[in-house]
Amino acid sequence: MDKKRRNFLKIAGISTLAGLGATTGLGRLVGGAQSAVAATEEAATAEHGNAIEQNAGDTPCVNRYGMLIDVRKFREDLSLGERVVRACHLEHNVPNIPVKKDEIKWIWMTHYENAFPEQPHLYLDQTNVEFQLPILCNHCDNPPCVRVCPTKATFRDANGVVIMDFHRCIGCRFCMAACPYGSRSFNWSDPRPFLDDATMNKDFPTRTRGVVEKCNFCTERTRLGLQPACVEACGDTKAIVFGNLNDPDSEIRQMLKQHHTVQRNPSLGTFPSVFYIV
Numbered sequence: 462m463d464k465k466r467r468n469f470l471k472i473a474g475i476s477t478l479a480g481l482g483a484t485t486g487l488g489r490l491v492g493g494a495q496s497a498v499a500a501t502e503e504a505a506t507a508e509h510g511n512a513i514e515q516n517a518g519d520t521p522c523v524n525r526y527g528m529l530i531d532v533r534k535f536r537e538d539l540s541l542g543e544r545v546v547r548a549c550h551l552e553h554n555v556p557n558i559p560v561k562k563d564e565i566k567w568i569w570m571t572h573y574e575n576a577f578p579e580q581p582h583l584y585l586d587q588t589n590v591e592f593q594l595p596i597l598c599n600h601c602d603n604p605p606c607v608r609v610c611p612t613k614a615t616f617r618d619a620n621g622v623v624i625m626d627f628h629r630c631i632g633c634r635f636c637m638a639a640c641p642y643g644s645r646s647f648n649w650s651d652p653r654p655f656l657d658d659a660t661m662n663k664d665f666p667t668r669t670r671g672v673v674e675k676c677n678f679c680t681e682r683t684r685l686g687l688q689p690a691c692v693e694a695c696g697d698t699k700a701i702v703f704g705n706l707n708d709p710d711s712e713i714r715q716m717l718k719q720h721h722t723v724q725r726n727p728s729l730g731t732f733p734s735v736f737y738i739v
C-alpha cells in the first residue's frame with residue numbers, strides 16, 4: 462500500500478474516533494470502529510489488478526452500480542449542471558438552506574481543482590479553470606464511511622450502492638470525517654422548514670435534525686427500473702451514464718473501454734464507482 466493511502470486510512474480512523482467520539486460520548490464504540498479502520502486498511506492492501514473489477518467491501522455485491530460523467534457535455538451546455546442538481550434535490554427533498562455552512566448537498570457543481578486535487582498544476586488549461594463539473598458520493602468499492610459507522614446506518618446494498626437508513630443514524634458524524642470527498646451533509650437543524658410544500662416529493666422521506674444524508678444512487682428509482690433522476694435530467698445527451706460495472710456488456714463498461722477516464726483521489730484506495738471523462 463502506498464504511503465499516502467495508508468496515511469489517509471489512519472487519519473480517517475483516528476481523527477474520526479478521537480474527535481467525534483469524544484464530543485459525542487461514544488468512546489465505547491471507538492475500539493470496534495478502530496478495528497473496522499484496520500480492516501479497511503487490510504482490504505485496501507490486497508492486490509487489485511483493475512480498479513473496476515475489484516470489490517474490497519465486506520459485503521459481496523452481485524452488481525456494482527457505477528456512473529460515468531462526461532464533463533465535456535457539461536461544458537457544452539451550461540444549463541446541464543443546474544438541471545441535474547435541481548432534479549436530484551427535488552426528487553429527494555433536499556432542503557435549500559441559505560447558510561453556506563449548513564448546506565445540504567447530494568450533487569453539486571465545483572471546479573476541477575476541487576474535484577481532482579491530486580491532478581491540478583500551475584498550467585491547467587483554461588477550460589478546466591473556468592468550468593465546473595458535478596460531484597456526488599462515489600459509492601466507493603472500499604468505503605471508509607461504512608467501516609466507521611457504529612450503528613450500520615450506512616451500508617452497502619447488493620448493488621454495491623452505499624446507502625443510509627436514516628432511522629438508524631445517531632448523528633455521530635464518524636462517516637463525515639471518514640469520507641475523504643465531503644460527500645455527506647449533516648442536518649444541524651430541522652430541514653423541513655426549508656422545503657417547498659408545492660414541490661415536495663411525498664414518496665421520499667424527509668429527514669430530521671441530527672441526521673446525515675447523501676446521494677443514494679436513486680435506489681428508490683433504479684429498483685423500479687428507472688434511471689437516476691440526474692441521468693434522466695440529462696435527456697439523451699449521455700452526459701451521465703449509469704449502469705452495472707460488473708456487467709462487461711453494459712453501456713457504462715463499453716464507454717469505459719472507449720474513453721480515458723479518471724476517478725477522484727484514486728491514491729486513497731477507496732475505489733470510487735464514479736468515473737469522469739475530462
Ligand code: SF4
Nearest residue numbers: 598599600601606640
Ligand atoms: S464518497 Fe464518501 S460517502 Fe460516498 S461511499 Fe465514498 S467514502 Fe462513503
Ligand code: SF4
Nearest residue numbers: 610630631633634636
Ligand atoms: S451514518 Fe449516522 S450513525 Fe453512521 S457514522 Fe454517519 S452519523 Fe454516525
Ligand code: SF4
Nearest residue numbers: 549676678679689691
Ligand atoms: S444518482 Fe440520484 S441521488 Fe445521486 S446525485 Fe444522481 S439524482 Fe441524486
